[in-house]
Amino acid sequence: MVSLLSVMLGLPQGDYIELHRKRHGYRHDHFERKRKKEAREVHKRSAIAQKVPPSSPVVHSFGPPGSYVFLLGFDDDYELCIHFRCTLNRCVQALGIKGKMFAKKRYAEKALMKKTLAMHEESTSRRKVDDDVQDGAVPAYLLDRENTTRAKVLSNTIKQKRKEKAGKWDVPLPKVRPVAEDEMFKVMRSGKRRTKQWKRMVTKATFVGPSFTRKPPKYERFIRPSGLRFNKAHVTHPELKATFNLEIIGVKKNPNGPMYTSLGVMTKGTIIEVNVSELGLVTPAGKVVWGKYAQVTNNPENDGCVNAVLLV
Amino acid sequence: MVQYNFKKITVVPPGKDFIDIILSRTQRQTPTVVHKGYAISRLRQFYMRKVKYTQQNFHEKLSTIIEEFPRLDDIHPFYGDLLHVLYNKDHYKLALGQVNTARNLISKIAKDYVKLLKYGDSLYRCKSLKVAALGRMCTVIKRIGPSLAYLEQIRQHMARLPSIDPNTRTVLICGYPNVGKSSFINKITRADVDVQPYAFTTKSLFVGHTDYKYLRYQVIDTPGILDRPFEDRNIIEMCSITALAHLRAAVLFFLDVSGSCGYSIAQQAALFHSIKSLFMNKPLIIVCNKTDLQPLEGISEEDMKLVMEMKAEAMKTVLGQGGEPTNDEGVLLTMSTLTEDGVIAVKNAACERLLNQRVEIKMKSKKINDCLNRFHVALPKPRDQKERPPCIPQAVMEARAKEAAEKEKRKTEKDIENENGGAGVYSASLKKHYILSNEEWKEDIMPEILDGHNVADFIDPDILLRLEELEREEGLRQAVEEDDDFEMDGKELTSEEQEALAEIRKKKSLLIQQHRIKKSTAESRPIVPRKFDKNKEFTTKRMGRQLSVLGLDPSLAINRARSRSLSRKGRKRERSPAYDGGDAMDVDVDTPKKKLRARSRSLSLSRSRSRPPSEVTPGEGFKDSAQKVKAIKLGKKSVKMRNKDARRGEADRVIPSLKPKHLFSGKRSIGKTQRR
Numbered sequence: 001m002v003s004l005l006s007v008m009l010g011l012p013q014g015d016y017i018e019l020h021r022k023r024h025g026y027r028h029d030h031f032e033r034k035r036k037k038e039a040r041e042v043h044k045r046s047a048i049a050q051k052v053p054p055s056s057p058v059v060h061s062f063g064p065p066g067s068y069v070f071l072l073g074f075d076d077d078y079e080l081c082i083h084f085r086c087t088l089n090r091c092v093q094a095l096g097i098k099g100k101m102f103a104k105k106r107y108a109e110k111a112l113m114k115k116t117l118a119m120h121e122e123s124t125s126r127r128k129v130d131d132d133v134q135d136g137a138v139p140a141y142l143l144d145r146e147n148t149t150r151a152k153v154l155s156n157t158i159k160q161k162r163k164e165k166a167g168k169w170d171v172p173l174p175k176v177r178p179v180a181e182d183e184m185f186k187v188m189r190s191g192k193r194r195t196k197q198w199k200r201m202v203t204k205a206t207f208v209g210p211s212f213t214r215k216p217p218k219y220e221r222f223i224r225p226s227g228l229r230f231n232k233a234h235v236t237h238p239e240l241k242a243t244f245n246l247e248i249i250g251v252k253k254n255p256n257g258p259m260y261t262s263l264g265v266m267t268k269g270t271i272i273e274v275n276v277s278e279l280g281l282v283t284p285a286g287k288v289v290w291g292k293y294a295q296v297t298n299n300p301e302n303d304g305c306v307n308a309v310l311l312v
Numbered sequence: 313m314v315q316y317n318f319k320k321i322t323v324v325p326p327g328k329d330f331i332d333i334i335l336s337r338t339q340r341q342t343p344t345v346v347h348k349g350y351a352i353s354r355l356r357q358f359y360m361r362k363v364k365y366t367q368q369n370f371h372e373k374l375s376t377i378i379e380e381f382p383r384l385d386d387i388h389p390f391y392g393d394l395l396h397v398l399y400n401k402d403h404y405k406l407a408l409g410q411v412n413t414a415r416n417l418i419s420k421i422a423k424d425y426v427k428l429l430k431y432g433d434s435l436y437r438c439k440s441l442k443v444a445a446l447g448r449m450c451t452v453i454k455r456i457g458p459s460l461a462y463l464e465q466i467r468q469h470m471a472r473l474p475s476i477d478p479n480t481r482t483v484l485i486c487g488y489p490n491v492g493k494s495s496f497i498n499k500i501t502r503a504d505v506d507v508q509p510y511a512f513t514t515k516s517l518f519v520g521h522t523d524y525k526y527l528r529y530q531v532i533d534t535p536g537i538l539d540r541p542f543e544d545r546n547i548i549e550m551c552s553i554t555a556l557a558h559l560r561a562a563v564l565f566f567l568d569v570s571g572s573c574g575y576s577i578a579q580q581a582a583l584f585h586s587i588k589s590l591f592m593n594k595p596l597i598i599v600c601n602k603t604d605l606q607p608l609e610g611i612s613e614e615d616m617k618l619v620m621e622m623k624a625e626a627m628k629t630v631l632g633q634g635g636e637p638t639n640d641e642g643v644l645l646t647m648s649t650l651t652e653d654g655v656i657a658v659k660n661a662a663c664e665r666l667l668n669q670r671v672e673i674k675m676k677s678k679k680i681n682d683c684l685n686r687f688h689v690a691l692p693k694p695r696d697q698k699e700r701p702p703c704i705p706q707a708v709m710e711a712r713a714k715e716a717a718e719k720e721k722r723k724t725e726k727d728i729e730n731e732n733g734g735a736g737v738y739s740a741s742l743k744k745h746y747i748l749s750n751e752e753w754k755e756d757i758m759p760e761i762l763d764g765h766n767v768a769d770f771i772d773p774d775i776l777l778r779l780e781e782l783e784r785e786e787g788l789r790q791a792v793e794e795d796d797d798f799e800m801d802g803k804e805l806t807s808e809e810q811e812a813l814a815e816i817r818k819k820k821s822l823l824i825q826q827h828r829i830k831k832s833t834a835e836s837r838p839i840v841p842r843k844f845d846k847n848k849e850f851t852t853k854r855m856g857r858q859l860s861v862l863g864l865d866p867s868l869a870i871n872r873a874r875s876r877s878l879s880r881k882g883r884k885r886e887r888s889p890a891y892d893g894g895d896a897m898d899v900d901v902d903t904p905k906k907k908l909r910a911r912s913r914s915l916s917l918s919r920s921r922s923r924p925p926s927e928v929t930p931g932e933g934f935k936d937s938a939q940k941v942k943a944i945k946l947g948k949k950s951v952k953m954r955n956k957d958a959r960r961g962e963a964d965r966v967i968p969s970l971k972p973k974h975l976f977s978g979k980r981s982i983g984k985t986q987r988r
Contacts, residue, residue, distance in 0.1 A: 013519065014472060014515075014516050015472070015515075016472075227432055297592065298441075301431070302436070302437050302444075303441070304425055304441055304444050
């Protein structure tokens with residue numbers, strides 16, 4: 001039922017705060033109190049940053065005197081601290097996750113404040129510009145030393161590098177950490193006495209395709225669980241710097257081996273083909289592009305999603 | 313009954329704080345310690361619990377938001393429209409819709425990640441999955457941050473809306489800006505609305521309450537309406553239009569006849585005609601305000617014509633309600649809020665018309681039939697055709713007439729006070745009307761303390777009379793004491809006198825004894841039982857003779873005595889309950905259910921036996937005989953004893969926990985624990 005009480009008693013309706021201010025004005029000390037309170041905020045904040053807030057209990061652990069000692073319980077345990085001969089000044093800090101969050105927030109604020117201050121202090125006066133030091137320039141006291149040129153050594157290293165590079169494609173992640181087989185597969189025991197160990201379950205993210213049907217369970221050697229199958233990838237276009245949620249068409253190459261490629265396992269560095277018809281790309285000839293390659297940039301089994309960067 | 317109290321909606325936190333609250337709650341309320349060496353299922357469970365817990369908290373909080381905000385279609389159309397006018401229905405629905413989708417998205421995220429966590433084979437992997445899940449949930453909330461801020465603002469505004477009950481008696485005040493609507497409501501209610509000389513001082517609806525004929529009316533003050541096409545109206549005006557459209561109320565249309573509001577009577581009349589469609593089926597009263605500046609008779613011809621046109625329109629509403637077509641007093645009223653002249657009359661007129669309309673509607677509706685059976689006006693049947701008007705003695709009539717005449721002529725103390733300078737200047741002389749034997753003593757000052765004693769303790773107006781009385785008493789007492797000195801001494805009597813004295817004393821004691829016996833036997837037993845009345849002295853004839861000697865008519869008493877005699881009734885006959893009307897002094901042999909039987913019997917006994925049990929008499933409160941029969945049946949059922957055969961009662965054994973921990977946990981010091 002409607003609460004009539006407030007209106008029956010003539011209690012406030014509508015913009016009653018403004019109405020009261022209009023009629024009666026402010027308190028005689030309102031502005032002074034406000035100013036003083038705002039001035040006190042600074043001190044309050046630093047007090048919080050330095051002390052443990054009284055409502056949060058903290059774990060006690062002793063250490064040698066002079067080390068950080070965590071306080072147990074509330075402020076009146078300072079006496080306990082002294083008794084164990086630790087220096088009080090080092091004991092105080094806002095602790096735990098609250099302390100960390102506060103410190104992070106405060107740090108961001110301070111950085112911003114410093115930047116704005118610096119910006120304000122930038123003056124229009126001109127200053128002297130230092131010339132860049134030339135490469136190979138040597139200070140005066142090192143002149144007249146003989147430096148042998150290591151031309152041959154240098155050329156050898158260059159050749160080696162060229163050789164290495166030949167085996168690599170021009171992809172965003174040229175080198176990836178190799179994944180061992182026991183990391184990739186989990187052995188599934190089967191049989192009445194659980195002695196047969198020829199089945200393996202894939203523990204990484206996989207892609208199987210829409211027309212995939214399992215082999216009869218008795219004969220399938222590699223199990224790809226449906227919980228780890230992904231159909232979509234978050235693909236970033238490196239130039240547009242935009243990310244799209246695109247369907248995967250297939251796995252092109254897995255750097256860990258052709259077996260993994262045939263299984264469709266997606267690990268970090270795998271090249272996949274994605275459906276880019278959403279982007280509306282057109283070849284110079286005029287044909288619409290609908291599939292492009294992308295390289296996986298994260299560990300999908302750890303993040304629960306496949307992030308890739310488009311290879312343009 | 314839907315709540316129109318929007319003050320109870322919980323605060324909607326801003327997006328960032330929302331995330332902080334939920335995450336810190338997860339951190340505090342779920343276990344925090346986990347090591348790499350734990351069993352993998354334990355690790356998985358640990359992280360799954362965190363994901364699930366976070367999802368549940370988000371779900372809970374978002375659900376409260378969605379449920380507590382009112383749904384515009386479910387509340388009264390007045391409030392629905394008002395909220396639409398103030399906040400825009402579409403934005404409101406969109407914001408709530410976004411909150412709903414966020415809730416569903418978070419549920420989906422949690423489900424997916426819990427599925428993935430089942431495949432986690434290391435601490436690092438499970439932890440990363442949990443971090444990803446919580447991160448995604450927080451991103452969803454960050455995205456609806458603006459909606460949350462919008463909902464919080466709406467909530468704050470809604471909490472300040474006036475609590476108007478759309479179904480009760482309401483008086484609505486409307487008119488141009490600055491005509492005196494808020495001053496009127498300030499005068500008749502306790503609402504403290506701001507009154508200022510500029511237009512649109514009142515920016516929203518205000519409600520106040522007033523009483524009339526022991527009933528409470530709510531008076532709603534609206535912001536002023538300008539005469540504009542409907543589409544051009546701003547939000548403030550739309551509030552008034554909404555109130556006019558949806559509330560069934562008496563409407564007071566305010567007219568400023570002096571023009572000091574800045575608008576002429578022609579403009580106000582134009583407004584009236586443009587919104588008169590909203591006055592359909594509502595008692596309408598046209599109130600001319602500010603008559604202290606410009607009386608109604610003094611306005612120009614055209615203006616008078618316009619006012620009469622408006623009055624004609626208002627008369628139509630009276631006619632429409634089937635009211636008297638010639639009763640035009642309650643339609644056009646004048647008043648001035650500054651001098652308070654006519655304010656109460658306007659209020660009374662509005663309340664009266666509204667009340668009449670509501671009563672009429674109620675009488676015509678179907679619900680009245682449910683109530684009608686509960687009323688029964690009992691009129692005494694006239695036993696003859698003689699007229700019996702109220703009889704007022706002549707003296708009283710004369711006195712009344714004299715009083716009425718005197719009242720007009722009498723000069724009150726207040727008038728005297730006003731003449732002599734007002735409240736602070738003149739102080740009335742309270743001793744003016746003292747009744748004293750000497751008129752000159754009126755203005756004398758009475759001392760309070762004299763010789764150390766309170767004078768008031770010694771004051772008595774009848775002191776002389778009392779003195780006389782006392783003296784008389786004294787005289788009497790002395791005389792009595794003289795008489796008492798003459799003692800009764802046995803030796804001074806003669807023998808005859810002594811005999812006579814002894815006889816007198818004996819007879820006196822006999823009488824006293826008899827009286828005592830008579831008192832102790834009381835009415836329950838016959839005064840003289842038959843076995844002691846062998847001589848048959850106590851007959852009805854003798855009683856009749858003695859009563860007629862006294863001058864009373866004995867026939868009734870004789871009849872009663874005869875009817876109660878045992879010989880007529882038969883000694884051993886069981887007393888049938890119908891004749892005695894539930895006498896609780898039944899001689900009962902075995903009564904296992906005495907109390908209940910007596911109770912049900914008493915109920916059935918209170919019903920008359922001369923009518924059939926299902927016949928409804930007018931004063932009983934039943935709609936028809938079916939209802940009465942049902943009521944009787946229910947009454948009997950409620951008295952029945954419940955059968956508790958073989959069912960568990962309060963004293964029966966209860967096992968508080970079926971699997972107590974101490975029996976199902978713990979290791980054995982030697983041997984296996986394969987069975988317990």
